[in-house]
Amino acid sequence: MFLLLFFQFINAKRLSGFFFNGASMFKALFVSAALAMAAAAPAAAEKISFRITDSAGAPVSGAVVMSAAKGKPVTGTYTMKQSNLTFDPYILVVPVGAEVSFPNLDRVRHHVYSFSKGNRFELKLYGKEDHRSVTFDNPGIVAIGCNIHDEMVGYIRVVESAAFGKTGADGQLTLDMSPGRVTVWHPDAMGREITMDVPSAPNAPVAVTLKMKPKGHAH
Amino acid sequence: MRINRWIGASLRRKLTVTYSALFGLIILAVAGAVYLSIKINAERSVGRELNASVAVFERLWNMSAENMTARAEVLAADFGFREAVATEDIPTIASAVANVSARAEGLSAGVALPDGRFIDATGESIPLPDDMLEAMYTQDQPSGVVTYQGRYYQSVAVPIEAPVLVGWALFWSDLDAARMESLESLSAIPVRAEIRASRDWAGKDGDIHRTRGFIGASSHIENFGDGEQMSLVITYPMSAAMAPYRPMIFAILIFSAAGMALLVISGGVLARSLTRPIAALDEAVHILAAGERRPVDLTSDDEFGRLAGSFNTMLKDLESREQAIVQLSREDMETGLLNRRAMNDDIAQREDADGPGAVSVAVIRVLRYRNVRASIGHAAAARAINLLAHQIRDVTGTMPYRINAADLGLLLDSEGRFAAIESIRHIVGACSRPVSVDGSSVDLLLCGGLALPDQSAENPPIGLIDQAVFAADLAERDQVPAASFSLAAYGNPASTLSLMSEMVDATRSGGLSLVYQPKMSSRDGHICGFEALIRWYHPTRGRISPDSFIPLAEETGHIRQLTEWVVLQAIEDQKTLRRNGFDLTISVNISGRQLSDDGFALWAIGKVRSGGARLCFEITETAVISDPDKALSIIHLFRSTGISISIDDYGAGLSSLSYLKQIPAHELKIDKSFVLEIENGTTDRLMIQSTIELAHALGMLVVAEGVENDKVVGILSDMGADSLQGYHISRPLPLTEALAFLATHNPRRDIA
Numbered sequence: 001m002f003l004l005l006f007f008q009f010i011n012a013k014r015l016s017g018f019f020f021n022g023a024s025m026f027k028a029l030f031v032s033a034a035l036a037m038a039a040a041a042p043a044a045a046e047k048i049s050f051r052i053t054d055s056a057g058a059p060v061s062g063a064v065v066m067s068a069a070k071g072k073p074v075t076g077t078y079t080m081k082q083s084n085l086t087f088d089p090y091i092l093v094v095p096v097g098a099e100v101s102f103p104n105l106d107r108v109r110h111h112v113y114s115f116s117k118g119n120r121f122e123l124k125l126y127g128k129e130d131h132r133s134v135t136f137d138n139p140g141i142v143a144i145g146c147n148i149h150d151e152m153v154g155y156i157r158v159v160e161s162a163a164f165g166k167t168g169a170d171g172q173l174t175l176d177m178s179p180g181r182v183t184v185w186h187p188d189a190m191g192r193e194i195t196m197d198v199p200s201a202p203n204a205p206v207a208v209t210l211k212m213k214p215k216g217h218a219h
Numbered sequence: 220m221r222i223n224r225w226i227g228a229s230l231r232r233k234l235t236v237t238y239s240a241l242f243g244l245i246i247l248a249v250a251g252a253v254y255l256s257i258k259i260n261a262e263r264s265v266g267r268e269l270n271a272s273v274a275v276f277e278r279l280w281n282m283s284a285e286n287m288t289a290r291a292e293v294l295a296a297d298f299g300f301r302e303a304v305a306t307e308d309i310p311t312i313a314s315a316v317a318n319v320s321a322r323a324e325g326l327s328a329g330v331a332l333p334d335g336r337f338i339d340a341t342g343e344s345i346p347l348p349d350d351m352l353e354a355m356y357t358q359d360q361p362s363g364v365v366t367y368q369g370r371y372y373q374s375v376a377v378p379i380e381a382p383v384l385v386g387w388a389l390f391w392s393d394l395d396a397a398r399m400e401s402l403e404s405l406s407a408i409p410v411r412a413e414i415r416a417s418r419d420w421a422g423k424d425g426d427i428h429r430t431r432g433f434i435g436a437s438s439h440i441e442n443f444g445d446g447e448q449m450s451l452v453i454t455y456p457m458s459a460a461m462a463p464y465r466p467m468i469f470a471i472l473i474f475s476a477a478g479m480a481l482l483v484i485s486g487g488v489l490a491r492s493l494t495r496p497i498a499a500l501d502e503a504v505h506i507l508a509a510g511e512r513r514p515v516d517l518t519s520d521d522e523f524g525r526l527a528g529s530f531n532t533m534l535k536d537l538e539s540r541e542q543a544i545v546q547l548s549r550e551d552m553e554t555g556l557l558n559r560r561a562m563n564d565d566i567a568q569r570e571d572a573d574g575p576g577a578v579s580v581a582v583i584r585v586l587r588y589r590n591v592r593a594s595i596g597h598a599a600a601a602r603a604i605n606l607l608a609h610q611i612r613d614v615t616g617t618m619p620y621r622i623n624a625a626d627l628g629l630l631l632d633s634e635g636r637f638a639a640i641e642s643i644r645h646i647v648g649a650c651s652r653p654v655s656v657d658g659s660s661v662d663l664l665l666c667g668g669l670a671l672p673d674q675s676a677e678n679p680p681i682g683l684i685d686q687a688v689f690a691a692d693l694a695e696r697d698q699v700p701a702a703s704f705s706l707a708a709y710g711n712p713a714s715t716l717s718l719m720s721e722m723v724d725a726t727r728s729g730g731l732s733l734v735y736q737p738k739m740s741s742r743d744g745h746i747c748g749f750e751a752l753i754r755w756y757h758p759t760r761g762r763i764s765p766d767s768f769i770p771l772a773e774e775t776g777h778i779r780q781l782t783e784w785v786v787l788q789a790i791e792d793q794k795t796l797r798r799n800g801f802d803l804t805i806s807v808n809i810s811g812r813q814l815s816d817d818g819f820a821l822w823a824i825g826k827v828r829s830g831g832a833r834l835c836f837e838i839t840e841t842a843v844i845s846d847p848d849k850a851l852s853i854i855h856l857f858r859s860t861g862i863s864i865s866i867d868d869y870g871a872g873l874s875s876l877s878y879l880k881q882i883p884a885h886e887l888k889i890d891k892s893f894v895l896e897i898e899n900g901t902t903d904r905l906m907i908q909s910t911i912e913l914a915h916a917l918g919m920l921v922v923a924e925g926v927e928n929d930k931v932v933g934i935l936s937d938m939g940a941d942s943l944q945g946y947h948i949s950r951p952l953p954l955t956e957a958l959a960f961l962a963t964h965n966p967r968r969d970i971a
């Protein structure tokens with residue numbers, strides 16, 4: 001495909017939007033692969049560590065790792081704050097059906113919205129005193145913006161996985177999971193999500209390298 | 220070539236044509252320069268206007284792009300619009316762009332989706348060209364010209380973010396004829412504006428470019444996508460640029476043509492006034508060359524006038540110099556007396572004045588003048604003649620002419636023969652006395668000749684002067700004081716002349732032949748040389764004696780031709796001898812005249828060299844005595860080129876020891892008159908003996924001629940004569956007999 005040749009030049013915000021809106025083909029592939037894995041005999045859960053770096057070897061924080069195996073129940077509360085005209089966290093991973101609250105810590109008001117398919121919502125202008133939350137019922141990527149502040153961008157990854165999480169600032173993550181297929185995703189990585197098979201009891205953290213887009217602007 | 224000749228024939232034409240051509244060239248150059256500067260000027264001013272138009276266009280282009288970008292940004296920022304695009308709500312998108320298109324006159328709007336679909340106001344979805352999509356992905360706000368289905372559009376794209384990229388808002392305007400016309404209308408001059416592929420326009424941005432009949436300026440237009448690079452090109456026809464100057468150019472042409480015509484006419488007039496005096500001088504010179512002297516009639520104070528004055532002065536000088544030359548030609552250079560020519564002129568003048576037979580001619584001759592001259596020298600002899608002339612003038616009252624070296628001529632009034640002879644006798648008597656030259660006394664013995672006009676003779680054989688000279692010859696011969704001319708004594712000169720012409724013919728036709736008289740060595744009896752002697756057998760008169768025709772040839776100047784024939788024949792015969800095995804020197808008699816003739820000397824040397832001949836030239840002492848310096852130099856010349864020299868007839872005439880010593884001869888021939896007497900007296904014997912010893916002392920060999928018998932052979936051999944010649948040895952033999960004679964006397968040597 002002609003367009004792929006130019007991905008490495010494309011602004012991060014635009015690219016992720018493009019994937020979300022234009023390339024649902026990839027998601028379909030992923031889902032079918034996950035179903036195939038689920039049909040296989042589930043192995044016993046164990047602690048598996050991941051170490052995600054970029055091409056230069058620097059740790060990548062916020063990278064989402066999710067197992068192909070489904071089934072994690074909705075537990076806990078999820079929050080995506082707005083402070084200092086940014087979404088915090090930048091990336092949030094939640095199970096299907098989770099309710100995410102959007103507290104506004106700024107003195108200005110925000111108008112948060114997403115046009116992402118299956119999870120569209122719009123929280124019209126609200127302030128510090130107002131409480132707003134959204135329940136995400138469909139798996140997928142939710143790109144979140146503010147109609148007042150165009151620079152505000154955030155992502156919520158809604159998953160069906162039995163095991164999932166995101167790396168910390170050190171790029172590390174440990175999951176309780178059965179060995180098997182996993183998917184690694186980051187909105188600022190180039191190309192598609194990475195899908196891989198994790199063997200039982202790896203003697204070192206599973207190393208994954210993401211090719212990150214050049215940093216276009218601050219989050 | 221013909222034009223060159225036509226121009227070259229006359230100076231006037233040459234001047235006219237040359238200066239007209241020159242001025243024509245200058246006019247052409249000036250007109251060319253003016254035209255060029257007008258053209259450059261026109262181009263420059265049009266160029267400024269074109270560049271201004273281009274600048275205006277660039278500003279309009281940018282303003283239009285900014286306008287479209289601003290509208291697109293407004294659209295892309297609208298929340299509802301963004302939602303419609305993000306959710307790919309095609310009808311809503313279409314209605315939105317239709318709405319903004321309607322608001323902005325002349326503009327159209329549309330939306331591109333990230334997958335390359337393009338939605339316009341009609342709601343139809345068409346794929347965007349890949350290069351446009353690429354430009355939108357890679358550039359922030361792509362803007363520029365788009366070529367679509369052969370039409371050009373100015374277009375901008377602004378990304379739509381919600382919050383990630385969901386598409387682009389596009390605005391464009393048609394770059395159609397109406398838009399170009401509106402641009403053209405902004406220019407002060409009627410330019411033509413068009414969008415062209417840049418490669419179709421050779422000029423650079425900011426430059427004025429000239430193409431066929433047009434000048435133009437251009438500006439590259441930014442491209443939307445990577446389509447072909449386009450330019451805005453603004454052109455203006457050159458003819459329109461030049462139109463304002465056309466009357467000026469026309470005026471220059473008219474003035475040039477008028478100036479040219481004026482120049483040709485005035486140049487012709489001026490050239491004519493210039494060349495007229497030259498033509499006059501030219502004519503005068505031609506007249507002078509034809510022998511006539513006519514002064515030039517030209518009075519002006521310029522160079523031509525001065526030249527004409529000089530020419531006239533030159534004419535006068537020429538005239539006086541000519542008179543001087545004529546005067547000189549009438550004078551004898553040695554004595555200053557009038558010469559034979561002057562006398563002839565004067566006779567003719569007298570006869571013209573007084574009728575034929577008006578004058579008689581007397582000749583006073585100095586006897587033995589050669590001897591006199593030989594003893595006292597040329598200069599002194601000439602002074603003696605001059606003194607004699609004055610004596611004669613004293614006696615007769617008229618100055619005589621010098622007509623020959625020893626002859627002075629006088630014009631006598633026609634009187635009776637007797638009276639005339641008497642007056643000559645008187646002169647001879649009165650003047651035959653010594654004259655004093657350079658302090659020494661010189662005896663002058665005289666005789667005289669007279670020629671009277673003979674009215675009866677229709678055609679006198681020779682002129683009066685020559686008749687008088689011949690009469691003097693007669694007087695000298697007869698040893699009388701005076702004689703008059705007699706036709707009988709003169710003989711028939713016509714036969715003499717014809718004899719000579721027949722002799723010249725004989726040198727060509729073979730009437731002449733050579734015979735060879737052998738010279739025998741007294742030492743061994745071998746033949747050591749031949750003397751070549753000439754024989755002439757005349758077809759009607761039979762054998763003619765050399766004694767009769769050789770002196771005649773010397774007198775009449777035919778001796779050179781005769782001698783040349785002898786030399787050539789001798790060289791040929793010597794070759795024959797060599798072919799038969801005999802290499803002998805052949806002696807040839809050379810007359811005294813040839814010893815004063817450089818031409819003959821050079822000719823003979825050339826022939827001897829080219830023929831490889833071995834010749835000996837026999838000369839007489841008297842030949843040397845007449846002009847010793849000249850003769851000796853020629854003898855030396857002969858010697859130095861290998862020709863032997865023999866002194867012939869020694870003892871027959873005047874023998875001068877001083878000349879004998881000077882002549883660098885190889886051989887001395889004792890005259891037969893001595894030898895013939897040898898048997899008789901002792902005097903000759905002593906003389907021969909002393910001559911032989913003298914010759915040997917001077918390094919010469921001695922040949923005795925006239926050997927008639929055995930006794931003489933013995934005597935001469937005893938005396939030391941080196942070789943002998945005479946009838947006792949052999950008579951002169953024709954070549955074939957000479958060869959036979961050689962065969963019996965000499966051992967044959969083969970010569971290659």
Ligand SMILES: [Cu+2]
Pocket residue numbers: 109110111112146147148149152
């Ligand atoms: Cu906001």
